[in-house]
Structures are given as structure tokens and as C-alpha cells.
Amino acid sequence: MTVTVAAAERLIRIGEVARGAGVSVRAVRYYEQQGLLIAERSPSGQRLYRQDAIPLVRFFQQMFAAGLTSRRITELLPCWDAGHTDAEQRAMLRAERERIQAKIDDLQAALDHLDKVIAITDTHP
Amino acid sequence: MTVTVAAAERLIRIGEVARGAGVSVRAVRYYEQQGLLIAERSPSGQRLYRQDAIPLVRFFQQMFAAGLTSRRITELLPCWDAGHTDAEQRAMLRAERERIQAKIDDLQAALDHLDKVIAITDTHP
DNA sequence: CTTGCCTCTGACGCTAGCGTCAGGTTTTAG
């Protein structure tokens, strides 16, 4: 008979989070300052994170790349954490979705434009 | 018998350029400061533009949206103006192309991520 | 013990594309 015990999760320090997610230590501190990432503290004051902080930071990077501000991300975090959403949050999700789609379209148009020029300059050196 | 005369192009002032391209007057001045857009000057010192300045400014906007800096755009302008390109410029064109494509891919991934969350929060209110 | 790496809290710096205000000239409409 086996008994499963809730294993005390190994907490990691800020450097490990930063390396794991491919960002700077400064960036991780900044995320905390913006309310994106809450850390426990060791008795001596060092930040301690759960391991899922690493994918979370990666996720922040993805959203930043998509043009969301840290403020928007904090407002949308409950949609992930709890699965709980109100009408306002769903509207924000859709609005950001549309923004991103529009941005993709703009980028695609710019890409097409550049490709034309590349084609011309290649056949016409 | 009809004689075609090279019609003296009607020059426009900065306000018309700005309205035509959907940007601010300040932006147009900024482009000049960055070396993107050269303007003639009237005797009193006002900037005078040819009408193709409007599509040019639109193009700048498109490139800005694609993440190119004004510096890069100035370096690539000869590719449009003269059709003349050297190897370095062609390499820059390709590099920018790759950057934009990578950015599109990132945005698409973020969009897919958001769509998943939207689907969850919709079926699971 | 001390060497060396990691972490801490401020706090200022940076970039890029403008916004905006100040104070003055020019052009245009009536």
C-alpha cells in the first residue's frame, strides 16, 4: 500500500528563475514590482519562487512581445489562475485578440512589401 | 497637334502631408530631422513637399509598425528611390524580412495561446 | 576564515517616436 504525500515543493531563487526563463534578474524583479509575480521571502529577505514561475515568466515574455502591457497582464491573470472570469475580463481578452490579429495583418502587409522590393533588387541588381 | 509640357508639380505644405498620411505635423518634422524626408523650402522658410510625400509617409508608418527604426529606413531608402542596391543593402533587406517573419510567428503563437484561454473562459464561465 | 558568487534595495539612465508648450512669423479668408 502506497501513500502519496504532498511533496514540499523545492523553492528556487531569482537567478534560477531568470536563467530558466531566459531573462535577466532585473527583469524578474521588475515583474514583481509591477505586480505580475509574487515571491515568498527567505528569513534573510531573498526571493523564493515555485518552479512554475519559470513558465509563467516565459508567458509574460510572450505577452510583452504581443504588445500587452504589464498592467493588462495583471488584469488578465485571474483568467489563468482561477479560470474565473467576469464579463469585463472576457471583453479585454477579445480586445487584445483583435489587436494582435490586426498587428499580424500589418506585419504581413509590410512583409509582402519588403518581399516585392527584394524580388526587384534581386532580378535587377 | 498637342504638345505635352512637363507640368510643374503642385507642391504641398506640411499640414496637407500630415492629414493626407494620417499622422501629426510633428511626426513629419521628426521624419525630416531623422533624414527620412527632405523638403524644399519656400522663401519664407516653410517646408514644401511633392505629393508623393504622402504615400512615402504612409510607407514609413508601415515600416515603423514592422519594427524598423528610422535609421534602418534611411539606410534602405536607396533600394526604393534608385532601384540601386549593393550587397550590404540586400543583406539588410533579408535580415529585416526574417525579423518580421519571426515576429509574425511569435504573435501567432501568442494569439493561439489567447484563443485557447478565450475558448476555456467561454465554455467555462 | 575568506574567497567568490548570489542576492538585496534604491535610484538614475536609456531608447524611439513622437506630444506639447512657448513665442514668434506667414498665409489665407472675409
Add this chain to the structure above:
DNA sequence: CTAAAACCTGACGCTAGCGTCAGAGGCAAG
């Protein structure tokens, strides 16, 4: 002629996500 609208040159401000430096404490290894 005159008032409004448009234009000019500085020059400082703003945002957002960090970089970077300063000065000080924490922590495992030899």
C-alpha cells in the same frame, strides 16, 4: 486691413521595460 489658421524653431516631457551602477548583506566550499 484684420483675424484666424497654419507654419516656424527650439526644447522639455513621456512611456515601458528594462540596463546599470553603488553599496551592503547572505551562503556554500576549501
